[in-house]
Amino acid sequence: MGRDGAEGNQQMSEPERKNMLRQGAKGRAVHDIGGLEFGPIDRSEHDLALWEKRTDAMLILLRDNKRRVLSVDAHRRMIESYGEQEYDRTTYYEKWLRSVRNLLVEQDVLTREEIEAKMAEVRAKHAKAGRKAAKETVPW
Amino acid sequence: MVSKRPHTRKPAALSGAFAPGDPVRVAKRPVLGHCRTPWYLRGKPGVVAAVYGRFRNPEQLAYHKPGLPALVLYKVRFAQGDLWGRYAGPAGDHLEADIYEHWLEPIT
Amino acid sequence: MHDHDHDDHDDDDHGHGHAHPHAPPQKDHDAGPAGAYEVLEEAIRSLLIEKGVLTGQEIAAQVDLMDSRSPALGAKVVARAWADPAFKRRLLKDARAALAELGIDIGTLAEFRTVENTAKVHNVIVCTLCSCYPKMLLGVPPAWYKSLAYRSRTVVDPRGVLAEFGVELPKGVEVRVHDSTADLRYIVLPMRPKGTRDWSEEQLAALVTRDSMIGTALPAAPGKRTPSRKKAAA
Numbered sequence: 173m174g175r176d177g178a179e180g181n182q183q184m185s186e187p188e189r190k191n192m193l194r195q196g197a198k199g200r201a202v203h204d205i206g207g208l209e210f211g212p213i214d215r216s217e218h219d220l221a222l223w224e225k226r227t228d229a230m231l232i233l234l235r236d237n238k239r240r241v242l243s244v245d246a247h248r249r250m251i252e253s254y255g256e257q258e259y260d261r262t263t264y265y266e267k268w269l270r271s272v273r274n275l276l277v278e279q280d281v282l283t284r285e286e287i288e289a290k291m292a293e294v295r296a297k298h299a300k301a302g303r304k305a306a307k308e309t310v311p312w
Numbered sequence: 313m314v315s316k317r318p319h320t321r322k323p324a325a326l327s328g329a330f331a332p333g334d335p336v337r338v339a340k341r342p343v344l345g346h347c348r349t350p351w352y353l354r355g356k357p358g359v360v361a362a363v364y365g366r367f368r369n370p371e372q373l374a375y376h377k378p379g380l381p382a383l384v385l386y387k388v389r390f391a392q393g394d395l396w397g398r399y400a401g402p403a404g405d406h407l408e409a410d411i412y413e414h415w416l417e418p419i420t
Numbered sequence: 421m422h423d424h425d426h427d428d429h430d431d432d433d434h435g436h437g438h439a440h441p442h443a444p445p446q447k448d449h450d451a452g453p454a455g456a457y458e459v460l461e462e463a464i465r466s467l468l469i470e471k472g473v474l475t476g477q478e479i480a481a482q483v484d485l486m487d488s489r490s491p492a493l494g495a496k497v498v499a500r501a502w503a504d505p506a507f508k509r510r511l512l513k514d515a516r517a518a519l520a521e522l523g524i525d526i527g528t529l530a531e532f533r534t535v536e537n538t539a540k541v542h543n544v545i546v547c548t549l550c551s552c553y554p555k556m557l558l559g560v561p562p563a564w565y566k567s568l569a570y571r572s573r574t575v576v577d578p579r580g581v582l583a584e585f586g587v588e589l590p591k592g593v594e595v596r597v598h599d600s601t602a603d604l605r606y607i608v609l610p611m612r613p614k615g616t617r618d619w620s621e622e623q624l625a626a627l628v629t630r631d632s633m634i635g636t637a638l639p640a641a642p643g644k645r646t647p648s649r650k651k652a653a654a
Contacts, residue, residue: 201347201351203550204350204351204549205548205568206350206351206548206571206572206575206599207351207352207396207548207575207576209572209573210567210568210571210573211569212584213564213567213569213570213584214564214567215562215564215584215585216563216564217563218563220560222483223457223461225483225487226465226483228482228483228486229479229483230465230474230479232482233478233479234468234474239473241473243373243374243376245346245370245373245374245379246374246375246376248346248370248374248550249345249375251550252346260568264551265457266457269457269461273460276464276468279376281468281473282464282467282468282471286467287460287463287464287467290466290467291459291463293463293466294454294459295454298454298459303454304454305454305458306453306454306455306459308456309456309460310460348549348601348602349601350601352548352576364531364603364604365531367603370602385602385603385604387604392597396576399576400577400580401577401578401579401591401595402594404591405578405579405595405596406594406595406596406597407575407596407597407598407599408596408597408598409599409601410599410600410601411602412602
């Protein structure tokens, strides 16, 4: 249940939901979670994986003065375009990487087809080296 | 919807509509796209705590536009008791957030 | 104050000098099968390099820079502020200039603010809309800072969140939450622990934890192995 009285009368039809439905322009956007209830804080610490660091690095490079392919604001907007369940279950850098990919397509730097083709190439490379690679794609 | 200018002193270099100490209310209106004004603050009363200068408009930058004219950004202080129906802490607790001028309305 | 440039929107810009030039060696990949996101990252990186949008060297340099940032930098700033009241005043007034005195160039970072804890005010930092964080001084944020739970609850129940971190503050202390909603990044200047009167800056810096600069902890108490977080440093 939202603790903000202003939203208490909405979305009561789903009793198992802890929070009101986040539905964009009509109310809260998916990322706009201040005041909602997501339970205790998991304080375990993890190091970032190398792909996460590289994702961070690519975002910074793609928005620098040399490239200006994207901006942090466009990046946020793309992250905010997730559906609610997808937003809540994906990790921070999963959101980032999906956003970078989608912005590269939006800005005509890459096409969907070449990204999917390159992913197949990467999987094949790993297979050849004896390493399994996930077959699924990342939702657009 | 640009906020009306209240009769307050204005820092000349910033030419913002509000000055520290001014009572303001965060606008409560639908959002068309990307926006940096949190839902939980919309419609809530606060007081300008600081004027931060001009920043490009994130609501335009998010769509690959220049974000101009730049907007004056304010630090706004809210009493927690004004934000939540049942804030559990003492009345002296506050929250501060950074709000762009077009989201602020004067309280007269 | 001035009209900020296009790239001033986050604290991630590259090109800053930093304290730890040697990044730890990187594994080429994580153990186990390559996940879908790892495959996607490699695909995008390969395409961008093939097309000449960026280079492998640029990415590697950026990763090194990321690895070079740690809370030690923030701790150095806090220790200086504790040791030198005039520096503290400058830090609170104009962080950019004060940090430059310590050789920390915040570059095109839009704005940076230090908020001071006192006997009457305890500050805590959050970003409810994404996870804005003073990476410049603290390195990458901990996972919990980016979690839905921390982002959602800190604004409505800061004392409950602080209690989860072991910090219980008297009712007479104002808890002041800063939601980083725009172009500013915040760092907390914690209170200097008692019993540190003649300590050097290096000794003081050792008491300054990352979490104490986010506001979810108090600095370590002098002479104890574990920080005493149960009572407010009053």
